[in-house]
Amino acid sequence: MRKHTYIAFLLLCLLWACTKDNEFSGPPVIKAVSLLDSASVDSTFTRALPGTLVLISGENLGGATNIYFNGLAAYFNPTYNTNTHVIITIPSNAPSEATDPDVPNQIRIVTGHGETTFSFIVDIPPPTIESISNENAFPGDSLIIWGSSLWLIEKIVFPGNRVVTAFNESSDGYRVGLIMPDLGGDTGRIVVHAKYGVTAFNAPLNDHESGNLLSNLTNDGETGEKPVFNWAWWGANRTGDPALFPGTRGNYLQNIFGGVGANDGGWWNGNRSGNFNEVPLFTAAVITQQTANYVLKFEVNTKEPWTAAICVLRFGETYAYRYIPFTNAENKSFHTDNKWMTVTIPLSDFKKAVDGVEGTGANAAVMGDLVKPDGKVPFGYRFITEAAPVEVFNAAFDNFRIIKIR
Numbered sequence: 001m002r003k004h005t006y007i008a009f010l011l012l013c014l015l016w017a018c019t020k021d022n023e024f025s026g027p028p029v030i031k032a033v034s035l036l037d038s039a040s041v042d043s044t045f046t047r048a049l050p051g052t053l054v055l056i057s058g059e060n061l062g063g064a065t066n067i068y069f070n071g072l073a074a075y076f077n078p079t080y081n082t083n084t085h086v087i088i089t090i091p092s093n094a095p096s097e098a099t100d101p102d103v104p105n106q107i108r109i110v111t112g113h114g115e116t117t118f119s120f121i122v123d124i125p126p127p128t129i130e131s132i133s134n135e136n137a138f139p140g141d142s143l144i145i146w147g148s149s150l151w152l153i154e155k156i157v158f159p160g161n162r163v164v165t166a167f168n169e170s171s172d173g174y175r176v177g178l179i180m181p182d183l184g185g186d187t188g189r190i191v192v193h194a195k196y197g198v199t200a201f202n203a204p205l206n207d208h209e210s211g212n213l214l215s216n217l218t219n220d221g222e223t224g225e226k227p228v229f230n231w232a233w234w235g236a237n238r239t240g241d242p243a244l245f246p247g248t249r250g251n252y253l254q255n256i257f258g259g260v261g262a263n264d265g266g267w268w269n270g271n272r273s274g275n276f277n278e279v280p281l282f283t284a285a286v287i288t289q290q291t292a293n294y295v296l297k298f299e300v301n302t303k304e305p306w307t308a309a310i311c312v313l314r315f316g317e318t319y320a321y322r323y324i325p326f327t328n329a330e331n332k333s334f335h336t337d338n339k340w341m342t343v344t345i346p347l348s349d350f351k352k353a354v355d356g357v358e359g360t361g362a363n364a365a366v367m368g369d370l371v372k373p374d375g376k377v378p379f380g381y382r383f384i385t386e387a388a389p390v391e392v393f394n395a396a397f398d399n400f401r402i403i404k405i406r
Contacts, residue, residue, distance in 0.1 A: 027114030047121035098151035126197025139182035159188030218250030235273035252398035267382035282375035287368035315370035320358035
């Protein structure tokens with residue numbers, strides 16, 4: 001019997017039973033908890049994740065007035081409550097060990113003829129890492145890891161097997177703050193070890209001079225990092241001045257301009273672009289791979305709030321991405337407060353032009369849409385305006401790279 005057919009059959013049986021169960025022989029008793037699945041209904045368990053639909057079995061369960069998971073009242077449909085069963089979903093916000101170390105770990109059912117408890121653990125999902133504030137942070141910099149279920153962390157392991165045990169977890173499990181250790185020349189993926197699982201970030205840290213780089217803007221003979229240049233020598237102010245944008249190695253591009261009116265597409269004017277030579281980054285074998293497997297990353301640092309300019313990131317002349325970070329920012333103003341922040345853009349988000357507007361049409365599907373047949377990458381970016389003018393723009397960019405994430 002298929003799963004959905006079985007569940008429908010069980011619900012009908014329970015509904016029929018509701019019309020017959022109107023007498024109680026004693027207080028309620030929970031005997032077992034199982035899944036609403038024909039393959040699992042006979043397999044009981046004593047723990048499950050929030051959001052799980054479960055079948056509670058027992059005696060004298062009819063007429064339930066309240067059902068609690070670790071003290072949190074859960075909604076249930078009285079239609080699916082009989083003397084012997086209750087069908088209910090564990091609330092998504094049910095307390096767990098992660099949010100309350102003194103959680104009772106129990107289900108409690110209250111009826112008009114008594115109440116009962118049953119030992120049951122509300123698990124939490126394994127941790128995940130979605131982003132890191134600055135993947136090329138300096139030693140001693142503050143670092144933030146964003147994700148989900150970032151609770152009960154035992155240790156965080158950095159490249160070179162550097163173990164960090166001093167960190168601050170947010171109560172909602174979405175963020176962990178810590179101090180960046182000194183990674184030296186090691187590059188690799190950060191790994192979070194928590195009580196309920198282990199997770200690794202999908203991109204390397206300290207990746208500012210590897211074979212993933214399109215450019216780190218540092219040239220031969222310059223200090224700070226191994227040079228990965230590939231810059232075409234025009235479009236922005238290339239500098240290594242740490243006073244302007246502190247916290248980066250080697251050189252970077254500064255785009256500074258102002259007094260640009262609305263609907264100005266003249267990106268070739270002063271400091272409104274970043275132009276690079278074609279970079280031999282891949283072999284021809286990459287052409288057929290899915291763009292969803294790759295992301296573009298770079299670091300950005302704003303000295304002034306970014307409120308209007310549209311940054312058009314481009315692969316060749318066909319595909320582009322409209323990077324507009326202020327759109328979803330608070331008060332429509334994006335600002336890193338003169339600190340470096342990592343930006344990640346899936347290559348599958350790059351799009352063709354529609355009616356002359358770049359980055360608004362069909363998505364790039366395979367790497368051959370963005371990369372030349374010989375594996376070279378034609379990349380650059382341009383600043384334009386549309387409805388809103390730009391009074392002042394002052395930001396820096398560094399470490400353009402393409403990372404395979406899956």
